[in-house]
Amino acid sequence: MASVAKIPVIDISDDTQDQAQVAKELVEAAIEHGFIYIKNTGKDIPVEDVDKAFELARKLFKETPIEEKQACTIQKNNRGWSAMHYETLDPKNQRVGDLKEAFNFGEPSPTSPSILQQPLPPSILGDQPFITHFQSLCYRLSLRLNTLLGIGLGVSPPDFFTSAHLRENGASGTILRLLYYPPASSLSDAATEEDVRAGAHSDYGSMTLLFRLKGQAGLEIQTREGEWVPVPVCPEGTESDPAPPVLVNIGDLLSYWTGGLLRSTVHRVVFPGSGGSNGVEGETAEGERYSMAYFCHPVGTTRLEPVPSERVRKYTEEQQKQGKEVINGEKKMLTADEHLHMRLAASYLKLYEDEKKKWEDLKA
Ligand SMILES: O=C(O)CCC(=O)C(=O)O
């Protein structure tokens, strides 16, 4: 049996717990693994809302005519529908584009949340208030996590990350993304189970909240040793929780902000094993797969320089002494928006054909 990722499960829902201790645990997991399970007790994100959001995904991907989705095709603002194969997360190693469909929702306007920010298929227009509500739940959870990371790292002031993410402080690249991975049995001749459902990548934002469904295998992370290991949907100790934990992963920006101390871990989605089992008890890769990701980004103009933290400063100094590269190897200090567009340009090859050179020139 394949070993599975040993990612800590942390409960942040209990306000009576020592916050400094919770913050410390969170930071240690972010340094060691770059992935953390946040126990879902239903307090931060009610289970009914998670269920409803997955139901919305089913309606969007299974009941909405393709023409309606095509009319909302993803644009350079990173909002809208991305068809099968349209995105290629790991172009160097993929024969075909990702075997998935996705729909990206941008953040609501902080002053007029009911005003539509992007075209939506008529089939889900009536769900807009719920989408806004679900985004707000994720937003609030992400702010709490940002605050805890600030406390745990001793950043001065501790709400440094949180303020950088406040909606009222400016527009950001934050996206709620619904994902649908069709079953292997439906693949056309161009792709096989050897191809990846989502190519190897690290996430572009500061952190991602990932929701998955019990029993649906496929997500793997790359360990420090370069080995691919599956990430169970329901790790030990969460089996009788009302819902699977929210899987949080550190993205590139928190890694940049901390000189690489927090780890933006590479991950992918595959069809593990031809028998449809990935070695995780109770999970299978047979059949379709759904997931939802809330990609948090700070305000777009935020500069990605190391944050004021003694721990980060010491770490960076140590790395430099050892002659190791300090993360953020781009030629110039980027803003959050520049980094996002550089990464999007590398995975939406067609959409960014005209800007390819501009973004490549920014890379080291
Ligand atoms: O579907 C998943 O489990 C992960 C998706 C993912 O890594 C992403 O969309 O960035």
Ligand SMILES: [Fe+2]
């Ligand atoms: Fe990802």
